[in-house]
Amino acid sequence: MTESDSRSADGLRFVSFPAGYDAANPESADTRTLNWVDAVNLGFHEERQTPSDVAAMVDAYQWDRRILTGVYDDAAPEYAWDPAVPVATYATMVNRLNVGGADLLAAHLITMVTVRPTHRRRGILRRLITGDLARAKKSGLALAALTASEATIYGRFGFGAASSAATVQLDTRGGLEVSAPPEGSIAVADGGKLQALAPEIFRAHLERTFGALGRQHSYALRASGAWSDGTTQPDKALRGVIRYTADGVPDGYAAFKSLGWRNEPHTMKVTDLVAASDEAYRELWRYLGSIDLVDRLTFGAAPVADPLPWMLADRRRYKVTEVEDVLWLRILDTRAALEARGYFGDGTVSLEVSDPLGFAAGTWLLEVRGGAGTVRAIAPGTAAQAPQATVDISALGSLYLGDVTARTLAAAGGVRGTPEALAVLDGMFSAGPAPYCSTHF
Numbered sequence: 001m002t003e004s005d006s007r008s009a010d011g012l013r014f015v016s017f018p019a020g021y022d023a024a025n026p027e028s029a030d031t032r033t034l035n036w037v038d039a040v041n042l043g044f045h046e047e048r049q050t051p052s053d054v055a056a057m058v059d060a061y062q063w064d065r066r067i068l069t070g071v072y073d074d075a076a077p078e079y080a081w082d083p084a085v086p087v088a089t090y091a092t093m094v095n096r097l098n099v100g101g102a103d104l105l106a107a108h109l110i111t112m113v114t115v116r117p118t119h120r121r122r123g124i125l126r127r128l129i130t131g132d133l134a135r136a137k138k139s140g141l142a143l144a145a146l147t148a149s150e151a152t153i154y155g156r157f158g159f160g161a162a163s164s165a166a167t168v169q170l171d172t173r174g175g176l177e178v179s180a181p182p183e184g185s186i187a188v189a190d191g192g193k194l195q196a197l198a199p200e201i202f203r204a205h206l207e208r209t210f211g212a213l214g215r216q217h218s219y220a221l222r223a224s225g226a227w228s229d230g231t232t233q234p235d236k237a238l239r240g241v242i243r244y245t246a247d248g249v250p251d252g253y254a255a256f257k258s259l260g261w262r263n264e265p266h267t268m269k270v271t272d273l274v275a276a277s278d279e280a281y282r283e284l285w286r287y288l289g290s291i292d293l294v295d296r297l298t299f300g301a302a303p304v305a306d307p308l309p310w311m312l313a314d315r316r317r318y319k320v321t322e323v324e325d326v327l328w329l330r331i332l333d334t335r336a337a338l339e340a341r342g343y344f345g346d347g348t349v350s351l352e353v354s355d356p357l358g359f360a361a362g363t364w365l366l367e368v369r370g371g372a373g374t375v376r377a378i379a380p381g382t383a384a385q386a387p388q389a390t391v392d393i394s395a396l397g398s399l400y401l402g403d404v405t406a407r408t409l410a411a412a413g414g415v416r417g418t419p420e421a422l423a424v425l426d427g428m429f430s431a432g433p434a435p436y437c438s439t440h441f
């Protein structure tokens with residue numbers, strides 16, 4: 001779907017369209033896109049943007065193949081904001097998730113959800129998301145995903161928190177000692193060239209990292225300093241480095257900026273760090289920890305199971321200051337999602353899935369052999385010989401990448417099952433590497 005327009009019983013118009021340029025002035029976004037972005041900025045308490053700023057976003061949105069939806073209320077009173085500015089916004093795109101299987105799995109991504117305070121709590125989000133999830137399922141997508149502004153909103157629509165990332169802080173006074181010997185080399189990046197290289201390095205990271213999600217176009221622009229965080233203007237403070245293997249192949253990069261001399265202790269904020277090998281990860285941190293006149297490094301997207309403290313001569317220089325959920329998953333097609341996943345242990349389990357929206361409900365027999373799963377729909381009660389568990393759909397979203405164990409979810413009440421079933425589920429889903437997703441959208 002690229003364009004659609006429908007009116008609901010309460011007179012609201014729901015319109016979906018791709019971001020576009022003004023036909024008469026390609027330096028500017030078209031009015032519909034400008035108004036849509038204006039509404040998003042209102043919803044997230046951001047500053048207004050100029051037409052040329054938004055034009056730069058159009059390019060990125062087209063690259064992402066985003067579909068924007070606006071909800072319009074033509075019944076605006078006199079003196080009110082132009083009714084051409086939507087009272088609610090919603091955007092979607094598709095990107096690929098590493099679920100440990102033979103192929104990356106296409107996921108339906110939902111973002112930029114806002115409803116104007118004057119129009120809240122009358123079911124606009126519910127109408128947007130239930131219709132959208134139904135269309136995504138119909139188009140053959142097995143999973144939907146989002147990153148949530150609040151943890152209380154999306155469980156009711158079947159999403160479960162599926163992976164987390166850490167904000168970390170490193171004391172680098174006197175330099176950071178890394179135990180392993182150095183390998184390969186590091187060079188300061190040319191910003192323009194890093195913009196072209198970053199997606200390639202990220203693709204290699206995505207292929208090897210369980211739980212990683214493909215990135216939208218803006219990541220490379222921000223990694224290179226062409227865009228700053230939150231604007232389409234250059235970030236003059238941003239610096240980058242590239243790591244090369246001993247054969248001279250680039251396999252990692254880091255982007256970072258000083259928070260300035262007035263900031264005590266002198267802090268370098270790492271804004272992005274992508275490694276396509278363990279060696280690249282070590283060498284990028286070795287470099288960052290060696291920069292003179294810096295007393296502290298911070299990074300807001302570190303893996304929770306981070307090798308970094310384990311590679312330091314002094315692990316107490318590493319502190320986790322926050323851990324927060326990143327990816328929320330909503331399974332739309334139980335069989336397709338479970339068959340796409342790669343598993344860490346073999347076994348058989350019968351799963352009864354409840355789903356208030358009906359997309360993924362049923363009773364399924366999951367058999368894993370050699371790490372690959374096959375799923376069969378079965379009538380409830382017919383697989384009594386297999387260990388049995390019952391999950392609600394948001395718990396299945398949380399279980400999917402194994403970030404939380406079935407035993408923990410059982411203790412929390414989201415999964416019910418025999419001890420044997422919980423043990424089989426944990427052997428299959430959670431016995432491997434923890435998922436790591438550094439993509440926010």
Ligand SMILES: CC(=O)SCCNC(=O)CCNC(=O)[C@H](O)C(C)(C)COP(=O)(O)OP(=O)(O)OC[C@H]1O[C@@H](n2cnc3c(N)ncnc32)[C@H](O)[C@@H]1OP(=O)(O)O
Pocket residue numbers: 043044110111112113114115116119120121122123124125126127146147148149150152153156
């Ligand atoms: C993926 C992303 O983009 S995350 C960003 C989400 N957006 C924001 O945080 C911006 C500020 N907030 C908003 O714009 C709005 O409050 C929204 C989008 C969160 C909700 O929009 P609304 O149209 O008011 O939601 P709607 O009326 O459809 O409510 C649906 C259900 O969610 C509940 N709900 C809505 N917002 C919240 C919330 N912030 N916290 C808890 N529950 C909520 C409602 O009570 C309702 O529950 P029910 O149907 O079980 O009775």
